[in-house]
Amino acid sequence: MLVLPTPATEAWKFTHLKRAIETLPDAGGQESTLREIEQALPIFAIPQVVFHHGQPVPELGTPLPAGVELRPLGAKLTGSGQPELDSLDTLAVAHGWELHIHRTPSTPVVLIHMAGTAPTSLQLTVAAKVSATVVEAHHALPHQVGWQHHATSVQLGEGATLKHSVLHLLPDAMGLIVTRRQRQTLAAGATYEGTLGMAGGGLIRSEIHTHLSTGCTYHLTSLSTARAAQHHDVTLQTHHAGEGNAVVIRQRNLQLDESHCVFQGKFWVAAEAQKTNAYMHNHTLLLSDTARASVKPELEIYADDVKCSHGAASGGLNPQHLFYLQARGLNETQARALLVQGYADEFLAAFPSATRSIWAARVQEWLSGGSKAPPPLTDFSTEWLANTKANPEQREVLREYGDTLERPHYER
Amino acid sequence: MKHILEIEALQARVTEADKAILHGVSLTLGAGELHAIMGPNGAGKSTLGYTLAGREGYEVTGGSVKFLGEDLLTQEPDERARAGVFLAFQYPVELPGVNVATFLRTALNAHRTAHGEAELDALAFVKLCRAAMAELHMPESFLTRNVNAGFSGGEKKRFEILQMALLQPRLAILDETDSGLDIDALRIVAAGVNALRTPSNAFLVITHYQRLLEYLKPTHVHIMAAGKIVRSGGPELAIQLEAEGYDSLLGNAA
Ligand SMILES: Nc1ncnc2c1ncn2[C@@H]1O[C@H](COP(=O)(O)OP(=O)(O)OP(=O)(O)O)[C@@H](O)[C@H]1O
Ligand SMILES: [Mg+2]
Numbered sequence: 214m215l216v217l218p219t220p221a222t223e224a225w226k227f228t229h230l231k232r233a234i235e236t237l238p239d240a241g242g243q244e245s246t247l248r249e250i251e252q253a254l255p256i257f258a259i260p261q262v263v264f265h266h267g268q269p270v271p272e273l274g275t276p277l278p279a280g281v282e283l284r285p286l287g288a289k290l291t292g293s294g295q296p297e298l299d300s301l302d303t304l305a306v307a308h309g310w311e312l313h314i315h316r317t318p319s320t321p322v323v324l325i326h327m328a329g330t331a332p333t334s335l336q337l338t339v340a341a342k343v344s345a346t347v348v349e350a351h352h353a354l355p356h357q358v359g360w361q362h363h364a365t366s367v368q369l370g371e372g373a374t375l376k377h378s379v380l381h382l383l384p385d386a387m388g389l390i391v392t393r394r395q396r397q398t399l400a401a402g403a404t405y406e407g408t409l410g411m412a413g414g415g416l417i418r419s420e421i422h423t424h425l426s427t428g429c430t431y432h433l434t435s436l437s438t439a440r441a442a443q444h445h446d447v448t449l450q451t452h453h454a455g456e457g458n459a460v461v462i463r464q465r466n467l468q469l470d471e472s473h474c475v476f477q478g479k480f481w482v483a484a485e486a487q488k489t490n491a492y493m494h495n496h497t498l499l500l501s502d503t504a505r506a507s508v509k510p511e512l513e514i515y516a517d518d519v520k521c522s523h524g525a526a527s528g529g530l531n532p533q534h535l536f537y538l539q540a541r542g543l544n545e546t547q548a549r550a551l552l553v554q555g556y557a558d559e560f561l562a563a564f565p566s567a568t569r570s571i572w573a574a575r576v577q578e579w580l581s582g583g584s585k586a587p588p589p590l591t592d593f594s595t596e597w598l599a600n601t602k603a604n605p606e607q608r609e610v611l612r613e614y615g616d617t618l619e620r621p622h623y624e625r
Numbered sequence: 626m627k628h629i630l631e632i633e634a635l636q637a638r639v640t641e642a643d644k645a646i647l648h649g650v651s652l653t654l655g656a657g658e659l660h661a662i663m664g665p666n667g668a669g670k671s672t673l674g675y676t677l678a679g680r681e682g683y684e685v686t687g688g689s690v691k692f693l694g695e696d697l698l699t700q701e702p703d704e705r706a707r708a709g710v711f712l713a714f715q716y717p718v719e720l721p722g723v724n725v726a727t728f729l730r731t732a733l734n735a736h737r738t739a740h741g742e743a744e745l746d747a748l749a750f751v752k753l754c755r756a757a758m759a760e761l762h763m764p765e766s767f768l769t770r771n772v773n774a775g776f777s778g779g780e781k782k783r784f785e786i787l788q789m790a791l792l793q794p795r796l797a798i799l800d801e802t803d804s805g806l807d808i809d810a811l812r813i814v815a816a817g818v819n820a821l822r823t824p825s826n827a828f829l830v831i832t833h834y835q836r837l838l839e840y841l842k843p844t845h846v847h848i849m850a851a852g853k854i855v856r857s858g859g860p861e862l863a864i865q866l867e868a869e870g871y872d873s874l875l876g877n878a879a
Contacts, residue, residue, distance in 0.1 A: 532681060537718040540678050541732040541788065542706035551731060555722030593726035595769050601751055
């Protein structure tokens with residue numbers, strides 16, 4: 214029988230998964246139809262694979278670019294060489310899948326995970342010297358409740374580069390629990406540029422366990438927007454095995470109501486990992502008196518010639534910033550919204566462009582209270598400005614956040 | 626003729642410092658006038674500006690202020706701004722991640738809505754903004770940056786004047802807008818201020834230097850010391866001050 218983690222385990226100190234699962238409302242056995250899933254899909258204008266219950270839905274996929282192949286993985290993920298962490302590693306998975314990237318593809322690819330209840334497993338493999346952008350978007354239908362665990366493995370070959378964006382874009386449903394454990398191994402000279410976004414759900418925990426060989430670059434920018442009693446947990450472990458790895462981790466929580474955000478970050482630096490340069494920072498913006506954040510950075514260093522540090526800051530909005538905006542005629546609500554949007558935008562800039570308008574619209578929705586459609590904001594970019602000069606009368610050049618794109622044409 | 630601003634025996638304390646700073650300031654600005662306020666460091670000039678703008682922590686303990694005939698002190702800072710009071714900050718604030726164009730458009734539309742005018746769409750806004758930026762010799766690339774983030778001291782001051790140009794206030798309080806400006810920028814900013822002067826608005830210009838006033842040609846000059854206006858006169862007062870300094874001009878009043 215599965216023994217679920219509780220705060221008695223150090224790594225789960227701030228997240229009571231067992232209690233959350235045991236108090237889930239009854240799912241009621243409602244199955245989602247293909248049509249419902251299709252209607253709920255976010256629109257990315259790039260090739261996509263849609264997974265439901267961990268299995269690809271062929272009717273909703275679009276052709277993948279050359280160099281990218283989706284293939285069955287076998288019954289269970291092969292481990293990354295690390296010891297098993299807890300019972301989540303023993304969950305049985307029916308069929309795992311591998312996204313195998315053996316040549317640099319011409320476009321990014323998106324994997325959309327529609328929440329179900331079957332545990333999933335997925336491996337992303339990027340061959341040596343290949344560069345790719347992969348987006349993984351976790352979604353759910355509005356009536357979906359239950360717990361789903363995702364086991365992911367990322368294998369980067371020598372000199373490979375992966376831009377990887379994991380977005381939890383769940384509805385504000387307290388009965389949705391998503392846990393994700395990503396184990397990744399970077400061969401010499403590989404680069405992992407990660408972005409992690411969290412919105413909605415009841416409880417989300419995203420873990421990334423990284424093993425760096427030598428001369429690797431690992432950047433992670435993570436943004437969580439939480440409201441109501443939502444619980445968002447980002448847990449990162451980075452194992453520096455060899456020399457000269459460069460790591461920058463930035464994580465930001467934007468919290469309303471009585472939400473709880475958790476950040477646990479650990480650098481483990483082996484004696485051989487000289488010239489390691491690693492930094493992590495957590496910033497929490499608490500927008501209510503009842504929001505809570507738990508932050509636990511850890512360093513365990515066995516090498517002597519390294520630069521490793523961490524920093525953290527938390528607090529509410531700066532009254533000087535608010536006054537500056539009010540002195541320009543913005544009322545308090547507008548001033549707060551603009552400042553919070555600014556904190557989000559600073560981090561959104563790091564997300565792949567294919568995800569930015571969807572993620573930005575979701576942040577707006579979070580800020581404006583969930584249900585009602587947010588007012589469109591113009592993204593005043595350099596290209597936009599150039600465009601208004603080239604076509605001064607052409608209104609279509611306006612690019613507003615949340616613009617609707619065409620739905621992809623599904624091959625049936 | 627209706628006055629723009631009437632300050633009567635204004636007293637204020639800074640709560641954070643737990644200290645009374647303004648000890649009875651009286652000042653009347655008529656339409657079309659430009660008043661300069663000079664005075665030694667720590668005299669209370671910025672405190673006067675913040676108190677008029679309604680900053681939290683600047684507590685009025687006596688006196689009254691009327692703006693366009695209405696009680697100003699009962700209004701919230703944003704109401705004052707939309708009613709036409711503009712404060713150019715001595716130290717403009719950096720706003721992380723807040724895009725300049727979005728900020729300007731939101732401020733402008735807040736004013737337009739308050740005056741029953743339609744909001745400007747992004748394109749109409751950019752057109753207006755481009756023209757105002759050209760006047761102040763500000764490159765358009767500022768629109769894609771974040772408010773005051775990484776701006777040089779002079780660029781911040783120029784940006785304050787750009788905001789003023791877009792918002793067209795009835796009362797502009799400029800707190801040391803000239804400090805940190807190079808010689809050319811000073812001329813450009815002064816020209817920007819002069820371009821906004823009309824017979825129906827008024828300016829309160831806080832400065833330490835005669836140079837800005839040479840361009841602005843104030844109608845009145847006041848000297849503030851220890852929380853009070855201690856001398857008032859015409860432009861000649863500023864010239865005299867530059868020549869003689871506070872010590873000899875004010876004696877033991879300073
Ligand atoms: N928050 C604060 N905490 C402590 N003291 C304060 C605070 N704000 C103002 N003061 C004090 O109030 C006095 C007046 O300050 P103010 O900034 O108004 O002077 P000023 O005339 O603008 O000076 P300057 O020419 O240097 O800009 C000073 O003595 C200052 O130290
Ligand atoms: Mg001052």
